[in-house]
Amino acid sequence: MELAAKILNGLNICKPQKKFLLNLFTAILTAHGKINFRNLSRFSTVSEKTYSRQYAKAFAFEAFNRQVIEAGLENKGERIIVIDASFVKKSGKATYGLDRFWNGCHRRCEKGLEVSSIAIVDVVRNTGFTLSVRQSDPLHDQTKASGSKAKAKADQNKTAATKQKKKKRTADSKKKKAKKTQEDETLVDQYLQHLKDVAPNLLECKKYVVGDGYFSKQKFVDGVRDLDLHQIGKLRCDANMRFLYTGPKRAHGSGRQKVYDGKVNWQDLSRFDLIETQDGIAIYSLVLNHVSLKRNVKIVVLVAETKEGKKKYALLFSTDTDLNAKTIVRYYKARFQIEFLFRDAKQFTGLCDCQARDKQRLDFHFNASLTTLNLAKLEHLKTLSDCDAVPFSMASIKACYFNDFF
Numbered sequence: 001m002e003l004a005a006k007i008l009n010g011l012n013i014c015k016p017q018k019k020f021l022l023n024l025f026t027a028i029l030t031a032h033g034k035i036n037f038r039n040l041s042r043f044s045t046v047s048e049k050t051y052s053r054q055y056a057k058a059f060a061f062e063a064f065n066r067q068v069i070e071a072g073l074e075n076k077g078e079r080i081i082v083i084d085a086s087f088v089k090k091s092g093k094a095t096y097g098l099d100r101f102w103n104g105c106h107r108r109c110e111k112g113l114e115v116s117s118i119a120i121v122d123v124v125r126n127t128g129f130t131l132s133v134r135q136s137d138p139l140h141d142q143t144k145a146s147g148s149k150a151k152a153k154a155d156q157n158k159t160a161a162t163k164q165k166k167k168k169r170t171a172d173s174k175k176k177k178a179k180k181t182q183e184d185e186t187l188v189d190q191y192l193q194h195l196k197d198v199a200p201n202l203l204e205c206k207k208y209v210v211g212d213g214y215f216s217k218q219k220f221v222d223g224v225r226d227l228d229l230h231q232i233g234k235l236r237c238d239a240n241m242r243f244l245y246t247g248p249k250r251a252h253g254s255g256r257q258k259v260y261d262g263k264v265n266w267q268d269l270s271r272f273d274l275i276e277t278q279d280g281i282a283i284y285s286l287v288l289n290h291v292s293l294k295r296n297v298k299i300v301v302l303v304a305e306t307k308e309g310k311k312k313y314a315l316l317f318s319t320d321t322d323l324n325a326k327t328i329v330r331y332y333k334a335r336f337q338i339e340f341l342f343r344d345a346k347q348f349t350g351l352c353d354c355q356a357r358d359k360q361r362l363d364f365h366f367n368a369s370l371t372t373l374n375l376a377k378l379e380h381l382k383t384l385s386d387c388d389a390v391p392f393s394m395a396s397i398k399a400c401y402f403n404d405f406f
Helices: 002-009 015-030 037-042 048-055 061-073 147-163 169-183 187-201 218-226 325-334 337-348 359-383 394-405
Strands: 079-088 099-103 108-122 127-135 208-210 230-235 241-244 260-263 273-278 281-290 295-305 311-318
Touching: 002 015, 002 061, 002 359, 015 037, 015 048, 015 359, 015 394, 037 048, 048 359, 061 108, 061 127, 061 187, 061 359, 079 099, 079 187, 079 325, 079 337, 108 187, 108 337, 108 359, 127 187, 127 337, 127 359, 187 218, 208 325, 218 230, 230 325, 273 325, 281 325, 295 325, 311 325, 337 359, 337 394, 359 394
Parallel strands: 079 208, 208 230
Antiparallel strands: 079 108, 099 108, 108 127, 230 311, 241 260, 241 281, 273 281, 281 295, 295 311
């Protein structure tokens, strides 16, 4: 933890918090079992109550992670910005943010929490670091009256509410308008706001935001372009797109110039440019107009033939129409590094094991879990600077820390 101590010395924090954070990062890497207050106290000299109290204090995890990333990547190679969300299983009626979110493992919406993460991925080294983590706010009102007392109170208020119904019609119409604007906020708005808050602290070399198919929406794409960034993502295999007209222009005064040249039929790629065929996968590319996104994008079509003779399609896109097709494929493949971050955080650093329920402590726990993973990767890269590359294994690092503790 020498590198972590060096970075903490450069931050404007008090000495007790610095000491606690170093103990916390070490305890997370040492502990076996769930990473909660009680279990962390067993693997460190800090009490359970101290963990709970320190979790309620604010800490600039984003600034800390930024310095960890710069120390680990050392301004080498191509970097991309990757954004994604992950489901966190959690119960409890008093837990902040409890709502129904999409669980990709079970492919359905389930009751729990969700965190959105923004990571920096080095395409050359094929590794990623978490830059910022934020819990998604609930979209529905979770406060419901329960118990006999609440039911009795509701019955008493029912009569009074009926009498005042006419007087409240005007006020109710105003409330409905305000409520409608509030309900219009979606998870896409929260993800976009998260990216906007992080964007001022990004380097100039990081200009490509890569996300999965969920982020291929007009609202998100327009928001990314407003930040002077380009987005790379995935589209439906039946996306509604149009060819751009490249023929001769009409004579002056003969009507509006022709812009589009028909709808794209994905079963016929004769008008696309064949880039290459590698490992049985053909790569086609062309600049098209996306009807839903309302903009021209660079499309890359990956075609693979199955054993049954059928063809499978995958559509990638980039708002940067000058970007190379093979680069788009490389960048989208590198996006999967954020999935490894979620996997390691859930298995080894206790992303889903928080003992707290309030917003501040939950936010601290999610950030601490993924920041500890960053520190483990940083130590791994520093120890292998003078030797051949060895794959990163979080299980091996935790075993080493536990053996030293034992």
